[in-house]
Amino acid sequence: MARWPEPTSRSKQLYERGLEVFPGGITRTLPWQEPFPVYAAKGEGAYVVDVDGTRRLDLLNNFATLVHGHAHPAVVEAVRRQVGDGTAFALPTEREVALAEVICARAESFEQIRFCNSGSEAVMSAIKAxxxxxxxxxxxxxxxxxxxxxxxxxxxxxxxxxxxxxDPISIGYSKGVPKGVADDVVVVPFNDVEAAERIIRANAPQIAAVLMDPAPSYLGFTPMSQAFIDMIERVTREIGAVFILDEVITFRAHRGGAQTLLGIDPDITTLGKIIGGGFPVGAVAGRRAFMSVYDHRAGKPALPWSGTFTANPVTMTAGQVTLELLDDAAIDRINHLNERLVRSLNSAFERSSFPGQVTGFASMFMIFGHKRPIVDYRSAYASPAEAKCIKALQRGLTEEGFHIAGTGKGFLSTPMTEADIESFMEAVIKLTKAGLTA
Ligand SMILES: Cc1ncc(COP(=O)(O)O)c(C=O)c1O
Incomplete structure (x- = not known):
């Protein structure tokens, strides 16, 4: 039977069909990999089986959403029951109240919450708030x-x-972004207390919010330093701006998110990914005084909130079961597995000629094709050759039976065993020792 990336594989056939109906052949850019993506047929715990029947350890977990891997029996059972009772109503349900209670009990700053359908939507709403x-x-x-x-x-x-x-220049990300967008975003260097404070203060009267990720994925999950946290908290309060913490990805770090682990006190937090248990979700949670912006009881709220599929009971059910299963012991276990992975791979790289490193935070890691100490975006930045080297690693790993991101990122899930992680590390060591050519 053919396997990815053979031209006779089922993945190739699906990609050919996709080229007719999607620009570029796929409907989101994330799963792209050369020469064409692997098409999934089904997920089983820590593994994904592709359309050619090849089984791989899934260190992507739909980009950190599936903290219990694929098709956890308790999630499947609860969702199956909910689907039979209806999937979406133009009425509130008990399911949304229950998930809200579960999430609000997890972090001190989560006094109230509102749900939406993606992390992007949550960030948009928090900024508008x-x-x-x-x-x-x-x-x-x-x-x-x-x-x-x-x-x-x-x-x-x-x-x-x-x-x-x-000092970082504000640059619109895609073509056609109006100049006003870049003008309304003040960009600071991550973890640079002096420069960031100076830049924020220079714009103080116009600043509505400071938006920070406690351990940004593009920076290899480098956490905010204590000095940076202290500065952001102090300065936002002094200038009367809102401190928004984006925990869409980092909430998995601790029962109460990275904010509890690192001792951060945001006004508003954005959430997503794991809180939907594998279904589309986003949320904004925060202190009552800030969340009151959404309160409609005195007429039109300062910020109206809607969304056709917001708080649909399928997502709410999957999220509740997922979080109830994600207790301290489950989180500690995957965090420790990840810590070992990062340590072991770094010491293997020290002993080999591979000019790379691994960074990590909680149950997330990133493999880099350079050894420069990573403190911010500029030190994490990969040259085109370094980025190609990590893409080559991804391709080699896919052929060896492992899914990671083309950027070198990976996320652990609770069904992963020590043996799974050992075999992943062996494959990385084998491929990096052999040398990686793009
Ligand atoms: C930190 C962070 N914020 C926001 C988002 C956007 O979430 P979504 O893809 O659900 O729109 C992501 C997605 O990866 C993220 O990592």
């Missing part, structure tokens, strides 16, 4: 940090040495 609360136009974000696909949140996502300037 901050503007509604302060009457100011600008947001602050860190250079090279991903917060989803809202124009403002994308500014300076892929700056490069030819355009990033000394």
């Amino acid at each position: 901050a503007r509604a609360l302060t009457g100011r136009p600008k947001i602050v974000k860190a250079e090279g940090v991903y917060h989803g696909s809202y124009d403002y949140a994308e500014v300076s996502l892929d700056s490069n040495p030819s355009n990033w300037g000394n």
Whole structure:
């Protein structure tokens, strides 16, 4: 039987069909890999079986959403029951109240919550909330940090040495972004306390919000330093701006998210991914005084909130079961497995000629094709040759039976065993020792 990437594989046939109906052959760019994507047939715990019958350890987990892997029996059973009772209503359900209670019990700053359908939507709403609360136009974000696909949140996502300037220059991410978008985003260097404070203060009267990810994925999950956390908390409060913490990806780090683990006190938090248990989701949670922006009881709220599929009971059910299963012991276990993975791979790279490194936070890791110490976007930035080397690693791993991202990112899930991680590390060591050519 043919296997990916053979031209006779079923994945190739599906890609050929896709080329007729999708620009570029696929309907989202994320799963793209050369020469064509692997098409999934089904998921079983930590593994995915593709349409050619090849089984691979899934370190992607739909980009960190499936913390219990694929088709966890308890999630499947609860969802099956809910689907039989209806999938979406133009009425609230008990399921949304139950998931809200589960999430609000997990972090001190989550006094109230509102659901939506993606992390991008959550970030968009949080930014609009901050503007509604302060009457100011600008947001602050860190250079090279991903917060989803809202124009403002994308500014300076892929700056490069030819355009990033000394202090980070605000650059629209896609072609056609109005100049006003970049003008309303103040970009700061991540973890650089002095520069970030200076830049924020210079724009203080116009700043509605400071948006930060506690351990940005594009920066190899480098966590915010204590000094940076202290500065952001102090300065946002002094200038009357809203501190938005984007925990769409990092909430898996601890029962109460990275904010509890690192001791961060945001006004508003954006959530997504794992809280939907494998279904589309987003949420904004925060202190009552800030969440009141959505309260309609006195007439039109400062920020109206809607969404046809918002809080649909299927997502709510899957999210509740998923979070109830994700207790301290489950989180500790995958965090420790990841810590070992990062340590072991780094020491293997030290002993080999592979000029790379692995960074990680909680149950997430990233393999880089360079050894420069990573503190921010500019030090994490990969040259085209380094980026190609990691793409070659991804391709080699796919052929060896492992899915990671083309950027070198991977996410652990609770069904993964020590043996799974051992075999993944062996494959990485074998491929990096053999040398990687793009
Ligand atoms: C930190 C962060 N914020 C926001 C988003 C956007 O979430 P979604 O893809 O659900 O729109 C992501 C997605 O990866 C993310 O990692």
